[in-house]
Amino acid sequence: MEIMKKFLPILLAALATSTINANQSDSESIPLESDCIKCDSCCDVPNKTMTAAYNQADGIYVCNPKNYFLNNSFATISFLYIQPIQEQMETALRLFSPATSSNVLYKYDFEWKPAFKLGFGSYFDRDRWEAFIEYSRVNTSMHNSVSLGNSGGYLQDFWSFGNVGFNFTTQKVNTDWDLNFNIFHLDLGRSYYNGKKLVFNAHYGLKTGWINQKLQSESKGISLENQPIALKADFKSNSWLIGPRIGIYSHWMFCKGFRFFGNGSASLFYQKFSKIKLREGDVGLIPGTGEWEAACNYSTQLINSSLEGILGFGYERYINRNKCHFDLAVGYEAQLFFDQNMMRYLQQSNNHGIFSSSLKISSKAGNLIFHGLNITARLDF
Numbered sequence: 001m002e003i004m005k006k007f008l009p010i011l012l013a014a015l016a017t018s019t020i021n022a023n024q025s026d027s028e029s030i031p032l033e034s035d036c037i038k039c040d041s042c043c044d045v046p047n048k049t050m051t052a053a054y055n056q057a058d059g060i061y062v063c064n065p066k067n068y069f070l071n072n073s074f075a076t077i078s079f080l081y082i083q084p085i086q087e088q089m090e091t092a093l094r095l096f097s098p099a100t101s102s103n104v105l106y107k108y109d110f111e112w113k114p115a116f117k118l119g120f121g122s123y124f125d126r127d128r129w130e131a132f133i134e135y136s137r138v139n140t141s142m143h144n145s146v147s148l149g150n151s152g153g154y155l156q157d158f159w160s161f162g163n164v165g166f167n168f169t170t171q172k173v174n175t176d177w178d179l180n181f182n183i184f185h186l187d188l189g190r191s192y193y194n195g196k197k198l199v200f201n202a203h204y205g206l207k208t209g210w211i212n213q214k215l216q217s218e219s220k221g222i223s224l225e226n227q228p229i230a231l232k233a234d235f236k237s238n239s240w241l242i243g244p245r246i247g248i249y250s251h252w253m254f255c256k257g258f259r260f261f262g263n264g265s266a267s268l269f270y271q272k273f274s275k276i277k278l279r280e281g282d283v284g285l286i287p288g289t290g291e292w293e294a295a296c297n298y299s300t301q302l303i304n305s306s307l308e309g310i311l312g313f314g315y316e317r318y319i320n321r322n323k324c325h326f327d328l329a330v331g332y333e334a335q336l337f338f339d340q341n342m343m344r345y346l347q348q349s350n351n352h353g354i355f356s357s358s359l360k361i362s363s364k365a366g367n368l369i370f371h372g373l374n375i376t377a378r379l380d381f
Contacts (some may be wrong), residue, residue: 008346019317042292055192057128058199060325060380062318074325074380076134078117080333081373084140085110087366088344092146092173096153103153108147108177112258112372113140129190132203138370148178159217160231170221183209185245185267201249207267208242209308211368215343235343236277241304243269257316261329264309271304276342298346306337310374325380341366 062072090109096103121132148155148171155170189203219231247265254260276298311332319326345365 001012018143027245055194058059058191058193058201059123059128059130062320062325062347062380064381070381073122074378076119076121076376076378078115078119078374078376079110080115080117080303080370080375081136082115082333082370083110084113084138084142084153085369085371086179086341087179087369088341089177089366090158091144091175092158092170093156094153095156101173102347106173108175109142109144111142113138115370127190129188132187133207134185134187136181136183136185138179138211141278142177144175144177147171155199155219155221157219157231158189159215159235160219160233170219172220174219174220175215175217180210180212180216182211183207187245187247189249191249197373199251199253203249203265205245205249206242207245207269208240210215210238211337211340212239213237213343229369233347234277234279235347237273237340237342238275239271239342241269241271243267245292247308251314259316260312261314261331262309264307266308267306269304269306270304273298273300273302273342275299276346278343278346296346298342300342302339305339305355306335308335309333312374323381327376327378327380329374329378331374331376332372334371335369337368339365340368 060072060074064072090108091106091108091235093106094104115134115138116138117134119132119134121130123130135324146155148169155173157170157173159173159175185207187203187205187207189201191201194200194359213236215233215235217233217235217318219229221229221231223229229316245265245267247263249261251259251261278296306346309335312329314327314329316325318326342365
């Protein structure tokens, strides 16, 4: 430390001297702008320009007569074998009192389901830009059942609030979930080469459609007076959405028509939840009356988002004397739609005022997820 204290003033003095000398030398070597104008040996200020470049367009060129506005068109059909998953869909909780064993949380048993996509596109006769519209549909129903059995403890139904007070023993919980997913997206882009084998297509467009959900829950058990009780709950969520979409298609060509591809996109959209409903009743206590013990309606608007991605392999070739072109692609696809489980959000918000000590409010609605196999066939004509 003593050495540093001795050399620190000397180092600062040396830096200050070098800075002064540098400033003096710079002021002497750089002429003023007025002097440069009068000096014949002064050079001109370089223009800040860049060399213009053109990315060679890629596309399918089939032998067909051209019309005035469009080149060839194409159609696609996709078979999906996917697993729809939605967060915050837990069915029931097995409790032990006293805590002789760990509690068990029963999640929803999400099944693999078939779905499909249909698409149509055309190339413009202006620099090979293309427009593409695609419709995606997932219409599915799932059933989940949880039984108490002989394993001890007791069940707490997560969808019917009537048994939260533990006034009867729940023996079985059944739930049925219906999903009606219909989405359109319109893309405008241009495929171009990046080198000789890699092709990109940055696209911009619009996403719109509607997502409807419905869930029915029934909890059967025995009251403290040994009377059978059935609790029912109906939930509904309807929404439509619209907003911009941006993404990129890419593929790397191997040889003889084979390629590896990767596509990704993101969307930001306005989503209107017009009908979110909750209906809960105790069938065993008020049979045949058609009355509900709890009812709640809710509507809201959100700025939501979604992500999509797919990776896979494809094969293409010209057919019918080059008058048509066929393409087959197989890949793994995943989609993520944020904040879609408004049924659970409404159910917990409604029940919180009744059993605030027993339920935990979700700060946000759960996300909706799709993932699985995508097989797409395309025909250019």
